[in-house]
Every structure is written in C-alpha cells, then in structure tokens.
Amino acid sequence: MSLPSPRRIQGPRVVVVGAGIVGLCCALEIARRGGNVVVVDADAAPASLDSPPRAASFAAAGMLGAFSEALHEGPGHHRRLSELCADGLKAWRALAASDPELTELVRFDGALLLAHDEADAARVKRAADRAKRNGARFDLHDGLPSDLDARVYGAKVKLSARIHDEGVAATRPTLARLGEIALSYGASILRGRSVTEVTSSGGKVRGVSFDDGGNLPADVVILATGALASEALQRTAPSLARIAPAKGMIGVAIPPAAFDLAETVRTPRLYFWREEERLLFGATSELGRSDLDPDPDMLAALYLEVRRTLPGARFEGGASVHAVGLRPMSPDGAPIVGFDGPEGCIVAAGHGRNGWLLGPTTGAAIAALARGEAVAPVWRGFGPDRFAS
Numbered sequence: 001m002s003l004p005s006p007r008r009i010q011g012p013r014v015v016v017v018g019a020g021i022v023g024l025c026c027a028l029e030i031a032r033r034g035g036n037v038v039v040v041d042a043d044a045a046p047a048s049l050d051s052p053p054r055a056a057s058f059a060a061a062g063m064l065g066a067f068s069e070a071l072h073e074g075p076g077h078h079r080r081l082s083e084l085c086a087d088g089l090k091a092w093r094a095l096a097a098s099d100p101e102l103t104e105l106v107r108f109d110g111a112l113l114l115a116h117d118e119a120d121a122a123r124v125k126r127a128a129d130r131a132k133r134n135g136a137r138f139d140l141h142d143g144l145p146s147d148l149d150a151r152v153y154g155a156k157v158k159l160s161a162r163i164h165d166e167g168v169a170a171t172r173p174t175l176a177r178l179g180e181i182a183l184s185y186g187a188s189i190l191r192g193r194s195v196t197e198v199t200s201s202g203g204k205v206r207g208v209s210f211d212d213g214g215n216l217p218a219d220v221v222i223l224a225t226g227a228l229a230s231e232a233l234q235r236t237a238p239s240l241a242r243i244a245p246a247k248g249m250i251g252v253a254i255p256p257a258a259f260d261l262a263e264t265v266r267t268p269r270l271y272f273w274r275e276e277e278r279l280l281f282g283a284t285s286e287l288g289r290s291d292l293d294p295d296p297d298m299l300a301a302l303y304l305e306v307r308r309t310l311p312g313a314r315f316e317g318g319a320s321v322h323a324v325g326l327r328p329m330s331p332d333g334a335p336i337v338g339f340d341g342p343e344g345c346i347v348a349a350g351h352g353r354n355g356w357l358l359g360p361t362t363g364a365a366i367a368a369l370a371r372g373e374a375v376a377p378v379w380r381g382f383g384p385d386r387f388a389s
C-alpha cells in the first residue's frame with residue numbers, strides 16, 4: 001500500500017464530533033491537507049460491539065446512487081441536490097482510486113432500474129435524464145435488457161435503465177479503512193467518549209467537554225452527529241434541531257444458487273444487491289421514528305416486494321433483519337453544511353438518504369471551511385442559514 005506520508009501538522013486545532021461516514025471523511029480530508037484533527041465518537045470500537053453501533057453509517061446500504069436517487073425524490077427536495085449527488089460520485093471515484101484497499105471495497109458495477117407501470121417509468125426516465133445531464137453512461141430499454149433472463153424478472157417490466165457509473169461501498173470495512181487512512185495522515189480518533197458540550201467564550205469556540213468530565217481544546221468544532229445530536233448540541237448549533245430521524249431497515253435473504261447479479265437492482269420501492277452468498281435488500285423509511293427495534297412486519301412486506309420483482313427466482317427460506325439505523329433527514333432532504341453557533345462551530349449533518357454518497361465531497365467542503373477557504377461552488381445553498389426564516 002502506498003499512502004503519501006503525512007504533511008507537517010498545521011492550522012487550527014479541529015475536533016470532529018461523530019465518526020460516521022461524514023465525520024470520518026471530514027477528518028480524512030482535514031488530515032490529508034496537513035491539518036490538526038481529532039475525531040471523537042460516543043460509540044466504542046464498532047467492530048467489537050455486541051450491540052449495534054448507533055451510527056446510521058453502519059446500517060446503511062452504501063449505495064452511491066447519484067442518479068438512481070431520482071427514483072425517490074419528491075417536490076420538497078432541495079433543487080440542487082442532484083448536482084451535489086453527481087459531485088459526490090466523482091469524489092468517491094477519486095477517493096477509491098487513491099487506495100488499493102478502497103478500490104476493492106467500493107465497486108462501480110452500475111445499477112439496473114426497473115419500471116413495472118407508467119408512474120415508475122416516469123421516475124426511471126427522470127433518473128436516466130439526470131445521468132445524461134451529468135455525462136454518465138446509461139442506456140434505456142423497452143422491457144428488460146436482452147442479457148437478463150425474463151423468466152427470472154417476469155414479463156411485466158415496461159421500461160428499464162442501466163446506469164453504468166454508479167457504485168456501492170461495503171460499508172463496515174470501508175469505514176474501518178477510512179479510519180486507518182485518516183490515522184495514517186496524522187488524525188487521532190477517540191472512541192467511547194461522548195461530547196456533552198461545545199465550550200466557548202467571547203463568542204468563539206474553545207473546545208469540547210465530555211461526559212466523563214474531561215475536555216479537549218479546539219479552535220474549530222465540526223458537528224457530524226447525524227440524527228443523534230443531543231439537545232445541548234442543538235442549542236449550540238440550532239440548525240441541528242431541524243434534523244429528524246427516519247428509521248430505516250435492511251433485510252437479508254439467501255438468493256437462488258444460480259442467480260447471477262452483478263449490479264444493484266432498483267425500483268421506486270426497493271433496492272437489492274448481492275454480497276457474496278447473500279442478497280441484501282432495503283430499505284424501509286419511517287420519518288420521526290427513533291428506535292432501532294427490528295420490525296418483522298415491515299421486513300416481510302419488503303421481502304415480498306423483492307420476490308415480486310424477481311417472480312421467477314426461487315428463494316430458499318425467509319428473510320431476516322441485517323441492520324437498522326436512523327437517517328438524518330433535513331427539511332429538504334439535503335445536507336446542512338456550514339457555520340452555525342459560536343465562531344468556529346461548523347455543522348456537517350442532515351445527509352438524509354445520501355450520507356454515504358456525499359461523504360467525500362462533504363469532507364472536502366468542511367476541510368476548506370475549517371481552514372477559512374471558500375467551498376466549491378457546488379456547495380453553495382446548502383448552509384444552515386437556508387432555514388433561518
């Protein structure tokens with residue numbers, strides 16, 4: 001492995017609160033540019049936990065569905081979210097190419113979008129249009145693409161689109177690898193420490209304090225707390241209070257032995273993909289629910305939808321819950337990235353359905369803000385001030 005050696009540590013002391021995909025990408029980018037950064041997370045080392053970590057990033061599917069996400073967007077969405085998602089995919093390609101282990105963990109095998117009626121077909125066309133506008137490779141088919149077995153997918157597919165440039169990250173090992181890379185650039189990661197407060201004086205950030213009475217001085221604090229910000233942190237950075245949890249669940253089943261699936265399959269109601277011998281499928285979405293209890297009825301309904309999408313595939317046995325997590329939903333479904341609260345306090349949260357996709361581009365934006373530099377134009381209009389009125 002050939003990682004560049006860390007640069008001399010310089011610039012403001014930065015603390016990132018939250019080691020989900022967003023916090024880790026922020027820390028990685030800050031450290032890569034030679035910054036002085038410590039990431040803090042309330043969860044202990046995630047790989048060794050018996051109980052699931054609270055971070056949504058561990059529950060997520062890891063789809064890098066920059067264009068497919070058009071299947072799910074409604075009229076209330078931020079009007080420039082699609083542009084940001086396209087930038088997110090580019091940032092992932094660059095990051096994945098920079099490290100051989102990430103190249104293995106983040107695959108760009110594309111997505112197959114299926115429509116079974118006119119309403120779905122309009123959504124699939126919208127996703128294809130988005131791919132076209134962004135110069136991504138795609139093709140549209142009446143019915144199924146000819147290389148797929150109509151006996152497996154059924155005769156009812158009206159329209160399909162292949163978007164060749166999308167990807168999926170193997171979430172848990174990718175998080176572990178991003179942490180290793182951040183460390184190799186000189187970042188520190190403190191786990192099992194819960195931040196109770198961002199301390200400030202004279203209107204400026206001075207650091208963070210922990211539930212065990214300790215504290216850490218800082219000039220800049222990044223709040224990458226997902227859907228899990230405490231009331232105290234919401235008082236410090238009021239835009240965090242605009243983020244609501246949306247409980248989501250991923251299921252797992254055993255696909256038929258001969259079922260070959262290279263790409264992710266998506267409809268407006270579900271997605272599924274193969275990970276070794278397993279078929280993973282998602283996802284439920286319940287806005288306002290903040291528990292992590294598995295829901296067998298919702299799982300059964302989603303599994304039924306998988307089998308309807310593959311009417312000719314014989315599944316062995318039932319399905320079980322793979323993961324449950326809380327998506328951090330902002331009012332317009334787009335991230336909140338920018339200064340909020342005392343001078344030096346920055347919010348990087350509210351990534352909703354797209355936290356994985358938008359992790360690396362968020363990291364680049366935050367690294368610029370932390371150094372007092374301008375963010376890339378694609379990030380204009382995603383600041384906390386858009387909710388001020």
Ligand SMILES: Cc1cc2nc3c(=O)[nH]c(=O)nc-3n(C[C@H](O)[C@H](O)[C@H](O)COP(=O)(O)OP(=O)(O)OC[C@H]3O[C@@H](n4cnc5c(N)ncnc54)[C@H](O)[C@@H]3O)c2cc1C
Nearest residue numbers: 018020022042056057060061063195226248354355356357
């Ligand atoms: C079922 C499901 C499927 C999904 N699928 C996809 C997908 O395919 N593609 C995609 O792009 N996105 C997907 N998402 C969305 C994505 O997972 C989220 O947008 C993303 O994980 C948010 O990352 P985050 O780092 O902001 O928050 P999180 O991952 O929730 O991390 C926040 C971290 O902050 C820590 N924290 C909070 N408060 C404190 C404190 N006071 N002190 C210390 N630590 C603290 C928490 O412990 C946690 O580790 C999915 C989500 C779910 C639930």
